[in-house]
Amino acid sequence: MRLKVFDFFSGCGGTSRGFQNAGMQPVFALDFDAEAASTFQRNFPNVSFSQTDITKFDPAELGKFISENDVTLFCGCAPCQPFTRQNTQKPDSKNDSRRSLLSKFGEVVEYYTPDYVFVENVPGIQKVTGNSTLTRFKKRLENIGYQTVVNIVESQNYGVPQRRRRLVFLASRRGSIDLPSPTHGPDAGKPHNTVRRWIEHFPAIKAGEEHDKIPNHRAARLSELNLRRVKATPPEGTRADWPDELKLACHTKNGYSGHTDVYGRMKWDEPATGLTTRCISLSNGRYGHPEQDRAISVREAASLQTFPDEFEFLGSLNSQARQIGNAVPVLLAEVFGRHILEHMEKNSG
Template sequence: MSIDVFDFFSGCGGTSKGFELAGLRPVFALDFDEASSETFRCNFPDVEFYLSDITQFDSRILRDLIDRKNLTLFCGCAPCQPFTRQNTRKPESQVDPRRSLLTYFGALVARYLPDYVFVENVPGMQRIKGNSTLNRFSSNLDKLGYSSRIGIVESQGYGVPQRRRRLVLLATRHGSISFPRETHGSELEKPYATVRDWISDFPPIAAGETHPDIPNHQAANLSEINLKRIMATPPEGSRSDWPEELHLDCHKSGYSGHTDVYGRMRWDGPATGLTTRCISLSNGRFGHPEQNRAISIREAASLQTFPTDFRFFGSLGSQAKQIGNAVPVLLAKTFGAQIADHAAERAG
């Protein structure tokens, strides 16, 4: 039996692509970002896409798209920024309105009762105690007859070449369901995937250059001072390796935080977690391991395990944001396969 995927907060399509690779069938997607919508539509031309805020979306549209002969999966990977550490201690009066997006998603689940539910977000979403959005969402699933599993997963344990901790909620109306077991790690069948495994085959380009033959293999430009800084950074090095004249004023005054900024990635290990500024040298350890630039859009997408034929649209900054916000494709594929196996066991 086919499993139809309804991807709310789809972004550029990391979740949908992973589920598609696992044999599931994306049929619907919704997002409010125009650049993300262009990316999604290009890569999923047969999926019904709606450019809309979920708070304004007319959910009656879903009636004609849900085929009760098939199983349905609703995924709701809402924007993660409201749940980062910087935002979890704000007074109630300053709570980011995006936290309520999961509530709107929950209302759609309650209305249409999909067979499976998948939610991915940052671990900070779970740290909010008491009557939190996540707790209310999980409690409502229980009342609707779902069996849920919530936990923190390490993306590198599933073959993603990136140290990316994520919260995942997986639920079904058909018995219990478990998370897939990790396959990569020092004591498991496969070693962690590395930066070298995923980006070493891309041809060299300079800062500010776009490769003529490889889509999205484009690197951000660097100022003269930042070009000097990356040139002074050895393999696996950081700003601590620079001569004094290249240090930022804040570092000269004794500031010791954010030690990864301006650093180079390490070839033979997973990358640090990619953010929405993953192609910016000054916003993390996003320097190329050898070349004098930050990683390109294509390389960032590869570290998020997007296939090389997956195209991105919008400004350079928008493309980086799309990639940084995406669910790693391989992580989604692994959970999609777990859902497919669960459905097959139920049918058998």
């Protein structure tokens, strides 16, 4: 019996691809973003897709995909921007309409009561004080019979070559459930995956170039000044290594020392720093290629999110970076998918 996956806020499909790799069957996905929808449909041609605002979605539409004896999983990785550290500090952050999306997903869950629920988000969603969105969602599911577990996980401990802290929430109607044990790191007895292992095989390109045979192996252009800066950055180096004439004025005033990773090069033999929606921009993090004079390409960013090389991204260059930065790392979803399937087998009586 295959477990059917219904992927809400699917984005480009990181969660669906990971669950598919684990042995599940994605059958339905929903997302409002047109370019992410195009990417998802290109890579999952046999999955029914709804390019819809979930607040306008009628849950009854899912009835045609669900039979009486099906085992089902609903995943809802809602947009995380309202809960990032930067945004939770803004005065109007509590009024961001995107905060209600998890509540709407809760309505869909309550309508169908799938066997399992999976949610991934930034850790900041847990830090909102009072009767928070996450707290209400958790209570809602427990009130209708789910057993839940929620915690912060380090993606590099599950094989992802990237230091990416995420909140993961699991709910089960088939008995108590926990989170899977780490697969990598000191406690697992297996070294973390590295940048080298996941991107060294891609051929060299220059800033502004796109490889003619490898989909999405395209690097953003650099201004002449930023090209000089990246050339002045040694392996594993940062902007601190530049000569004074290349330094930004905002980084030299009043003893400024913040954001030391911007303009930095990735380290070959360590996991990457966490990728954001601007992960191909040299000025937005440690996103410089370890040795080539450019930021990482879209393809390399996707690989650090553990997407397979044949997974194709559509849309503008900035949109592709946003899709990748927003995605659940494929390998993280795969580990959790295998864990859920093992739980299903143990509790199938």
